[in-house]
Amino acid sequence: MHVRISFCPDVRDEDSNPKQTNLFKANLTPCSCTRSFPYSWLGSSETHTQLSKCFFRRASHATRESHAVSRHIKNGKPDEAREVRDMFQFPDVRSFTKMIVGCVQTGRLDDALRLFYQMPVRNAICWxxxxxxxxxxxxxxxxxxxxDEMPKPSVVSWTTMIDGFFRFGHVERAxxxxxxxxxRDLAAWNAMLHAYCKNARVDDAEKFFEQMPSRNVISWTSMIGGLDQNGKSEEALIVFERMFKSGVLPNPSTLTCAFSASANALSFPLGLQILGHVFKSGFCLSVFVCASLITFYAHLYRNVVLCTALLTGYGSNGRHEDGPKVFSDMMRTSVLPNQSSFVSTLNSCCSLESLDQGKVVHASAIKLQLGSxxxxxxxxxxxxNKCGAVDDAVVVFKRLREKNIITWNATICGCAQHGRGMWAMELFSQMIRGLVQPDEITLTGLLSSCSHSGMLQKGRCLFRYFSENTLIELKQEHYACMVDVLGRCGKLEEAEDFIRNMPLKTNSIVWxxxxxxxxxxxxxxxxxxAANYILDLEPHCSAAYVLLSNLYASANRWxxxxxLRVTMRDKGIMKQPGRSWVTIKGQKHLFHSGDKFHPLSENIYWKLDWLKMKLKELGYVPDKRLSLHDVEDEQKEDSLFYHSERLAVAFALIATVEGSTxxxxxxxxxxxxxxxxxxLIAKIVDREIIVRDSSRFHQLRGGICSCGDYW
DNA sequence: CTAGGGTTAG
Incomplete structure (x- = not known):
């Protein structure tokens, strides 16, 4: 199919740079494929759509129509290609040029060239x-x-070529x-100047700079940056001062270079002067300026406050793996960490679940007498607690002479998670004896201790005590904890009554x-x-679906x-895939059910087979009821056997020293x-195995688990 | 907002 192109060479808008208007007019070059050409100039419809996307990424503001089409693309409308094609029945030079830019930016040079050669007419800009x-x-x-083909290269063309030659290292040709x-306009001079610097020809750059007929802020910035990048930071700073004297004001790029130069030249006073300019000019928001300012401080003013700021910054940006690195750097270079540095680093270790690194930090704390x-x-x-070492947590707790409510709560909650219910109760009575006022978090920790340790009477007493004798306002979480206490002990009817009689409006957590x-x-x-109540309140609660579906599965109600699965799929509710991980030396090894991507995969499966054999010897029979899949028995057993946690355990057994936890x-x-x-595995390998699942820790040793099979 | 020249550190 061919369409008629109504082509109007639009030169009016090209007057934005008046110097070049004539050049543009001279460069309008009708080419052989003139006024009619097939749709195929854009290739397949897929290519077409991609091109259009490039186009709209650059020019979504072009026209009202383009906005509309852009919206359709964003919304994934199926007929997007057709609409975009309609849009392009009458493309002009600008549209073509934008599309070429789009192609180039996504690395598709072939498409860009094809478009270029199929353009009905070309101006200097598209060349x-x-x-x-x-x-x-x-x-x-x-x-x-x-x-060579271009009819009359403009000053821009020449400059682009010069930049290009330099990029390929062809200095003489440039x-x-x-x-x-x-x-030769100023941009051309600047291109040369910058290129000399980038090609390590800083002496040539300096000579060239002195010969320039005029200089703008870009020229100065290039020179300053170039000198600094080529090891002449002191000279860079002199040029910076010269720039001021000549009345040219710095912009964010200039300041960035100047900071870098002050850092490299170890010139603290000058850096502070530049900082003054940053504040005066309001450029402090530029990321480049900020980055170079940080570098500046890091070079010259490396102290504990700065390093701690860095530690905290990494932590709050999720870059926890960098925390321990900065910390050990501080220790090595005698920038002694303070209380805040320790808190930030330990938080990072906590997020990394890295007990090894946490212990190293703990040792440093003791060395610096900050352990208590x-x-x-x-x-x-x-x-x-988070790393699974509840005993160590309690040791730390006991050694602290000064304790606050956070200390008590953290320890009690740790005991709860590790199923040390009696310890939690003991801690609570110590609190009361010591006249420490418990808060709502304390109660959550205590109730959760009761539920994880099956302490029904204690739970009831605590709940009553707190609702009658304290100023704490009971919240949904507390009621949910209490339901958990009752429910886990099998007091399901009592739990239901409890929910129906609670004074707060029930939410889905409780159910x-x-x-x-x-x-x-x-x-x-x-x-x-219960599921009906939950799904009324929260129709997309995936936990409710999964729990109910598991219940049906164990009752063989496939x-x-x-x-339920169909409903979930229709509502777009995803079941979280199971995954397990092991952290060794700060490195997290992640496993999904049955996956074979780990480098040690072969050894892991070998170890699993070995464990399977040993388990059989001990008379272990897999409990098929607990499998969630509706499959044949043998397969069921298999998929059970390759659950992610088994892979993780097998890996941990291979990757750690024999006998270690x-x-x-x-x-x-x-x-x-x-x-x-x-x-049984813990017994077979004679090691302590700690497993943290979504609700608590299990400490398995010699054939028994700290949860007492109650969780 | 159709094209060329400058910007941290790693």
Missing amino acids: NTVIKGCLDCGDLMTVEELF ERFFKQMPI DVFVGNSLVVMY LALLSSCKTHSNLDLAER GDVLR ITVMKNLRICGDYHSAIK
Whole structure:
């Protein structure tokens, strides 16, 4: 199909740079494919769509129509290609040029060139665009051909060529081009100047700089940056001062270079002067300026405050792996960490779940006599708890002379997570004796201790005590914890009554606690009721679907399982895939069910087979009921056997010293069958295995688990 | 907002 192109060479808008108007007019060059050409100039419709996207990325503001089409593309409308094609029935030089830029920016030089050659008419701008494009894609050959073909290269074309030659290291050719240019504007001079600097020809750059007929802020910035980058930072600073005297004001780029130069020249006073300019000019928001300012301080003013700021900054930006690095750097260079540095570093270790690194930091704290500081101590307690070392957390707690409510809460919550219910109760009575006022977090920790340790009476007493005798306002979480206490002990009816009688408006957390207990005690009727409440309040609660579906599965009601799965799929609710991980020497090793991507995969599966054999010898029979998949028995057993946590345990066994404790983390709740298996595994390999699942820690040793099979 | 010249450190 052919369309008629109504082509109107639009030269009016090209007057923005009046100097060049004539050149543009002279360069309008009708080409052979003149006024009619097939749709195929854009290739397949797929290419077409991609091109259009490039186009709109650059020019979504071009017209009202383009906005509309752009919206359609964003919304993934199926007929986007057609609409865009309609848009382009009458493309002009600008549209073509924009599309060429789009192609080049996404690295598709072929498409860019095809568009260029299929243009009905070309002006200087599109010639220059395509030349620049070839350069950006590294095709110098084509660049030279294009330049020779171009009817009348503009000063921009010449400058682009010069920049290109320099990029390929052809300094002499660039110099020749510069001399041959019919007109040389300031940008051309600047291009040469910058290129000399980039090619380590800083002496030539300096000579060239002195010869320049005029200089603007770009010239000065190039010179300052060039000197600094070539090891002449002192000279750079002199040039910076000269720039001021000549009345040229710095902009963010200049300041960035100047900061860098002051840092490299170790010139503190000058850096501060520049800082003054930054504040005066309001450029402090530029990321480049900020980055170079940080470098400046880091070079000259390396102290504990700065390093701690860095530690905190890494932590709050999720770059936890950098925390311990900065910390050890500080220790090595005798920038002694203070209380805040320790808190930040330990928080990072905590997020990394890296017990090894946490212990190193703890040792440093003791060395610097900060081991009994209350803030450092709190961070240590939290870190040890999170990394699965509750005993160490308690040791730290005991050694702290000064304790605050956070210390108590962190320790109690740690005990809860590790199923040390009695310890939590002991801590609470110490608190009361010591006249420490418990808060709402304390109560959460205590109730959760009761539920994880099966302490029904204690839980009831605590709840009553707190609702009658304290000023703490009971919240949903507390009610949910109490439901958990009752539910886990099998008091499901009592739990339901408790929910119905609670004075607050019930939310889904409370019902979810009950539903979870229904799963433990296989009470399908109540589970369905609870699930209905949850899904009324929160129709997209994936936890409710998964729990209910697991309940149906263990009751062999596969029809209901399927029905739930279909509903989930229709509502777009995703079940979180199970994953487990092991952190060794700060390195996190992640496993998904049955995956074979780990470098040690072969050894891991070998170890699994070995474990399987040993388990059989001990008379272990996999509990198929607990598998969630509707598959044949043998397969069921297999998929159970390759659950992510098994891979993680097998890996940890291979990757650590024999006899040492291994710690495995999992995002979901541990499955019952795995739990029985791992108790035996701990016995077989004679090691302590700690598993953290989504609700608590399990400490497995010699065939038994700290949870007492109750979780 | 159709094209060329400058910007941290790693």
